[in-house]
Amino acid sequence: MKSTSMRTPVLCLSLLALAACSSKEQGPPKMPPPTVGVVEAQPQNVPLHKDLVGRLSAYRSGDVRARVSGLLLKRVYTEGTDVKQGQLMFQIDPAPYKATLTAAQAALASAQATYTNAHVIANRDRQLVPKGYISQAQLDTDEATERSSLATMKQAEANVQMAQVNLSYTHVTAPIAGRAGEQQVTEGAIVGASTTDTGSSSTLLTTVDQIDQLYVNFTLSTADLDTLQRAQHAGNVSLSNPGNTTVQITLPSGSKYDQLGKLDYSSVIVNPTTGAINMRALIPNPQQRLLPGMYVTLTANMGELNKVFLIPQAAIQRDPAGPYALVVGKDGNVAQKRVVADSMRDNDWVVTSGLDAGDQVIVSGIQVVKPGTPAKATPWAPGQAPADQGPAAGHP
Secondary structure (H helix, E strand, O other), X not given: OHHHHHHHHHHHHHHHHHHHHHHHHHOOOOOOOOEEEEEEOOOEEEEEEEEEEEEEEEEEEEEEEOOOOEEEEEEOOOOOOEEOOOOEEEEEOOHHHHHHHHHHHHHHHHHHHHHHHHHHHHHHHHHHHHHOOOOXXXXXXXXXXXXXXXXXXHHHHHXXXXXXXXXXXXXXXXXXXXXXXXXXXXXXXEEOOOOOOOOOOOOEEEEEEEEEEEEEEEEEEHHHHHHHHHHHHOOOEEEOOHHHOEEEEEOOOOOEOOOOEEEEEEEEEEEOOOOEEEEEEEEEOOOOOOOOOOEEEEEEEEEEEEEEEEEEHHHOEEEOOEEEEEEEOOOOEEEEEEXXXXXXXXXXXXXXXXXXXXXXXXXXXXXXXXXXXXXXXXXXXXXXXXXXXXXXXXXX
C-alpha cells in the first residue's frame, strides 16, 4: 500500500513535465492573416477627358455706330434688353439730311427737264438731216448735248439716292438680333465726327450681342497634343473627330452646366505668344444663364483611352518614387506594383500601366499589410466599412 501511494505523486509530476515540454516545442499560437478589401482589376475603354480653362464670348457681336454725323436726339431702346434685327435704337437729327434730299430732288428735276429738251431737239435734227434742212455738224452738236444732259440726270438721280440713304441713317437700327448693351453716348452729343460709313473713328453708340449660344475659347498645349498623338499611334488612345468632340462646362459655383457643347474650330497654327493651339467650342445657351466674358472650367471629351483600369482612389498610394498599388498575389502574399495614374474619372484613378488583368488590388486594410506578408482578400464595395483586420503584419 505504501509503495502504491508513493508512485501516484511521481506519475503526476511526470505528466506535468511532459506537458510542459510539449508546450515549449509548439510555441505560441499563430495569428490569422489580416483581412483586406480588394477589387479585381479589369481592363476597359473609358472616355478620354481633358480639364481645361476657357472664356466665353458672344456668338455674334455687332457695333451700333453713327453712320452719319449730327446731333443725337434720343435713345429709343432700353439698355440690357433684347432687340430684333432692324429695330430702331437711336435717332439722329434728320433736319439737315432732309434739306439735302430736297435740294437733290430739285437738281434732279432740273436735270430731267434739260435732258427732255435736249432729247427733243436731237430727235428733230435726226429727221431734218436727211432732208438737208440742217447740217450734219449741227446734228452732232445736238446729240452731244443730249448725251451730256442724260449723264447729268443720272448723276442727279444718284445724288437723290445718296441723300435718301443718309437720311435713313439718322434712324440707327440694330445690326443683329440680341442683347443690347449700355449706351456709350448720351442725348445731345454730336456723333459721327464727319466720318464715312466705314470710317474706323465713327462714334460707337452701343453694342448688340447674340447670346442664345456662345463660344468658349480655350487652348491646348503642344506638349499635350504631342502626347495624345503619340498615344494614338501606339494604340493606347482613340482620338475623336473634331466634329464629335464634346465639352462639359463647370460653372464658377462648381455645378455642371446642363448643356453639352461641341468643338467647332481648332487652329492649325501654334500661337507664338502662348505656345498653344487655339480651340473653340459652341455652347447652347437658350436660358441665357451664361454670359460673355465669364471664365469657366471645361472638360473636353477627346476620345477614348484603350485597355485601362479604373481603380478606387483609396487604392493608389504615393511615395517619393511615385504612385503604387498593393495587390494580393495568387500565393496569398501582398506585393507592391508601380503604376501610372495621371488622371481621375469620378472617384477612380485611371491607371494606364503597371497592373495586369485579374490583379486583386487592395482598397481597404492597406495600413495593416506590407509587401511580402500574407493577407486574406475579400471583395470590396464602395462605402464598405473596413473588415476586422487584426494586428498589422510584422507587429506582435
